Amino acid sequence: MLALQKTHDGEGLELRDVPRPPAPGPGEIALKIAATGICGTDLGIQKWNPGYAAMMNPALPVTLGHETVGRVTALGEGVQAFAIGDAVVVNPAIACGECAACVEGDAVGCLDRRPFGMVLDGAFAGAVNVDARYAYHLPDHVPLELGALVEPLSVGLHALNVAGYNPGDRVVVFGPGPIGQGVAVLAKQMGSQVAVVGFRDAVRFDTLRELGIEQLFDASEEGAMDRLKALAGRGFDLAVEAAGVGSVVDQALAVLRPKGVLSLAGMGEPNAAVNIGLVVRNRLEIRGASRIPPAVWPEVIKLLAADPQAFAPLISHRMKLADAQEAFALAKSGQSSKILLIPEE
Template identity: 30%
Template sequence: MMQAITYRGPEKLEVIEQSKPAVPKGAVLLKISHSGICGTDLNIYAGAHPRAKAPLIMGHEFSGVVVEDGTQYKAGTPVTVYPLVSCGQCEPCQTGQSHVCTTLKLLGIDFDGGMATYAVVSEDLIIPLKEKVSLKLGAFIEPVAVAVHALRKGNYQLGDRSVVFGAGTIGLCVALTLRHYGASRVVVVETNSFRLKMAADMGFETINPMEENEEEVLLEKSEGSGFDLVFDCAGHPSVSEKLTRVVKSCGHIVMVAAYKKPAPLDLIQGMFKEISMQFVRVYTKKDFEIAAEMIMNVPEFERIITHELPAAEAQQGFDLLVGQKNAVKVMFTF
C-alpha cells in the first residue's frame, strides 16, 4: 500500500491509501523521496487546468530511488524525472522540438505523478542524480531546467544586464542562473515582501513596485538606456505593460510566466525599439541535463525550498501557496 495526495475536484484534496501501481515493461517503480508543488499544481487544485481530471495524483517535480532493477537502472539508483511525454510523430517531435509536441502531456497532469509514496515511470524519462546531489535538490532540478531553457532560448549573452519580474520559484531560479552564467547585473522586481527579502538576502538588487516606480528606477540603473534582457516570471498585466519600456533598443524580452488571460503590451514601443520577444515553454532534455549539473554548484538553490511537509499535511502545503503566505517552494516528503 502507499499514500497518495489526490486531486478530487476544485479545491478538494485527499490523502488516500491505495495499492502500489503495477510496473509495465520498460518502466521502473520509484520510491518517492520529495515532490514539489508547482504553479501548475495550484492551477489544477483550483479546478482551472483544462486537461487535469479528478481523481489525479499530482506532481511533476519529484525525486526518488529505483526499487527494483530495470533494463537501464539498478535498484537503489537515486533519480529525478523528466516529466514530459511527447508523441514522437508530429512535426515538432520529428524536428527535435518534442518539448512543444502538438499533443504534449505531463506526468502529474495527464497521468498520475509523483505526490505519492511510489510512482511508475518509463525508463526513458529517468535522470540519474549526480553523487553530490541530495534527493531534496533532485526534486528541484525541474524548475531549474525551466530557468536554463529561458536563458538558452532568450539569447542570453555573457555579461548581459538583466531584469527579472517576479521572485517566485521560477523568478529566483532565473536570477540565480543568470548570475551563475556571468550576468553583469541582475535586478529582481517583486511586490511580496517575503520573497523580495529572499532575493535581497541572496545578493540581488531589488525593487518593490509598491514603494517605488520600477520603470524610473530601472531606467536610472541602466543610465537611461534600458536592460539587455527582461524576464517576465510574474505573469501579471501590470508587468506586461512595462516590459517594452524597460528593455533597451534591440534588447530581448523573455516571456516565462503563463498568462491566463490576454494582457496589455505596448507593441508600438516594441517596433520603435526593434525589440525581440521570446516565449518559452518547459524545457528540453538538454536543459534538464545542464540543470542537473549546475544545481551542484549553486548552493543558493536550496534556499528557495522554504517548506518540507509530510504527505499528511498536503492541505497545509497548498494553503501556504494559495494564501501567498511566507513560502516559495513547498515540498512534500514521503
C-alpha cells in the same frame, strides 16, 4: 500508500489511500519518492482553472506532483542506464509517441502530451514508476532534496535560453515567485547582474537576498520603476516575465536596451497592452517560453551540481505529504518559496 489526487471534474484535491504501483514495466524504473515540490500548476489544478479539464478529465483520478526526486528501487526490462539506489529526477513532459509531431521526431512539440503528475500518475505519493527515458541522474554529492528543484529550474533556464541569454548578460526578472527566483539564481550563477521586480513580496525578497540577489525593486513603492530605469542605464539585455501580470509587459519593455528581448514565462492575465512605438523604435522582441527541450535538463543539473548550496535557499518549507492541504494553502499565500512534500512511506 498515501497519494494526493485529483479525483473529479471541479475544484479540490484529495489525500487518498491508493495501491502501490506494480512492478515497473519494460523501459520503466520504480522510484521511492524523496521529495516533491508544489508548483503553480498544482495550485491551478486544485482550483481547476480553465484548460485543465479537457486534458485531465479522462485521466482522473490521477496523482499530482511533477517536481520530484527519488531513488531507484526496481528496473523494468531493458533498462540499462540506471541502477538500484540511483538518485534521479524526472522530466514530466512525457510525449505520446504517436501524434504527427512525435512521428516527425519533434517530441517537444507533441500534440497530445501525457504529463507526469497531470495525466500519468505523479509523485505526491510514496512511490511511482516512470519511463526511464525521462529520468536523469542526480550526482551523489548534491543533497537529494535539491533534485526537486531541477524541474522548476529547467523552466527558468529555458526562459533565459528563449531570450538568447549569453553568460554575463544583464537580466531583469519580473515576479519574485519560485520561477522568478530560479531565473535570478541561474543567471547569477552564470555571471550575470540580476535585478528582480516584485509587488509587495517582502518574504520572497528575503529569499532572494539569501540567494545573493541584491537589486530588488518593489513596484508598489513610489519611484521604484524610476530607480530600476536608472539602474538599467542603456537598458537590460533581456527581461523575463514570471509574474503572469499583463501590465508588467510594458514595464519590462521600457527597461530593455535596443534589440533587447522579453521572455514571457508567466501565464495569468490573458492580455497586455504593449507600447508598439517603443517595440518598433527599439526593435524589441517578445518571445514565449514553454516546451522545454530535453537538453535543458543536463544543463540545469550541471549548474546545480557545480554549487548546490547556491540553490538551497529556494526551498523554504518541507512538509509531510499528509499535510498537503495545509501546504497548498501556504503555497497560495505567497509567503513561501518552494514547498516540498515528503512522503512518509
